[in-house]
Amino acid sequence: MRAILELKGVEKTFDNNRKESFRIKSLDLRIMPGETFGLVGESGSGKSTIAKLSTRLVRPDEGKILIDGKDIAPARGKKLKEAYGKVQMIFQDSYSSFDDRMKVGASISETIKNFQGYKKSDCAKEVDRLLERVGLKKSHLHRYPYELSGGECQRAAIARALAAKPKLLICDEATSALDVSVQHRIIRLLKKLRKEVGLGIFFISHDLALVSSFCDRLGVMKDGVMVETGSCDEIMADPKHPYTKELMEASLFINEI
């Protein structure tokens, strides 16, 4: 079976000032269609960079980024758009991912128009359908992003990502800025989507407990290196790398409090 997203020997160095350069070293990653893959690691470990590399918002220095078997590292224009029809992404700060000058409905229908080429009336129907799917009301369509709550805005972002009918949704710390109850509802929504449309999810978070609760496989990152990968149960039962142990202890410790 062909992986939906595969990173092969990807390297990326940020050299903003000479003292501190940040580096992703020769990273490999495979995500199969319909799979839920969780990536955990501390701040600055390169999780978000992986997300941005996977959607080619950041260009890698070395290596291949295969989406459904096609390398997008050198791709531009149409080829990149084709890849975005398969892999979509939502951001930590959902407010900043919407143009403040456009109503939420307009942002969503822009994506629909770009990918599906629907006419205006079909487009409106599709927007309604997507909003219902993510649990938003029709009235949310005519609001500006800053008029929505954090959870609603993240739902709208998910609706926009779904408009491209992707096979994989990358969630870059998508629930980290939300409070716990809202976080749970978003996770429930993601689970529902996984079941209903067979959506693959690449879930990036610093919260090991959360990730382990609903992911099939798990990757642990530290300082730009994937230190451990494996099935979720395996890693939780028997962590190999000391950093994974440390992470687990930390999350257990918080749960005990």
Next chain:
Amino acid sequence: MKTFFDNPARIRFVVFFALCIILCIFSLIAPMLVPNDPGKADLANALIPPSQDYPFGTDQLGRCLYSRVMTGAATSIFSAFILVGVIFTIGTFIGVLSGYYGGKIDTFFMRIVDVLLAFPGMVLAIAVAGMLGSGIVNAVIAIALISWTKYARLSRSLVLSIKEENFIHAARLGGASSLKIVARHVIPNSIGPLVVAASLDIGAMMMQLAGLSFLGLGAVPPAPEWGLMLNEGRSMLQNAPWLLIYPGSAMFMTVAIFNLFGDSVRDILDPKFQKSIIKTTGGIKNA
């Protein structure tokens, strides 16, 4: 409408905008209202002080100064509009292009900008206008050639900060082409400061055009143009001060009104002020 006029900045904006419109309309219909033909020389009546027949007096050739000041308004105002329009469009286009695409395009245009900024602006404009020959169109071209740089730099820096925003990334993920992203997201989000710069520039550009005309590089006699009229009256300052007072005051008033208009545009487009609008309409992020 009550909320609209709650803020004094908005009241100021409406007042100065109305004044500018009145000024523009007035300058357009002025040729129909003037008592005398602004171009008709009558040496028998040269240098008459302000009187009943000639409200602002007459110049060396006996032309009615009032008629000339009034008909000259359109030249000054609309050539300044055209000039600002041209530099705004060209400068913004080049700035957005180099900011968004970066690389060689950026280097190319920004080095041109650096070179142009290394010259003192007015001196360069004089040189260009001198080469092109006099005439109000050539004066506009000369000033446009040196003034677009400001808009290019401003729009470039705005685009540079906006293009790394998440909503641009999201739009790209949403399958939008570069052209669409620029047209629908980058330009609408960076246009505010540019519009402010343009509205503040109208008065300054009027002064520059009048300056070139004063130096004999802009409007050609016998055109009624304020800068040119100041030049013609210059030698008569002691005998016939009205030759300088009236065109000078007209210039002063017009530039002042457009500058105040520019200030009020800046005030209402100020980010701080916009935040207060969001607050008053109850649209605070309640995450």
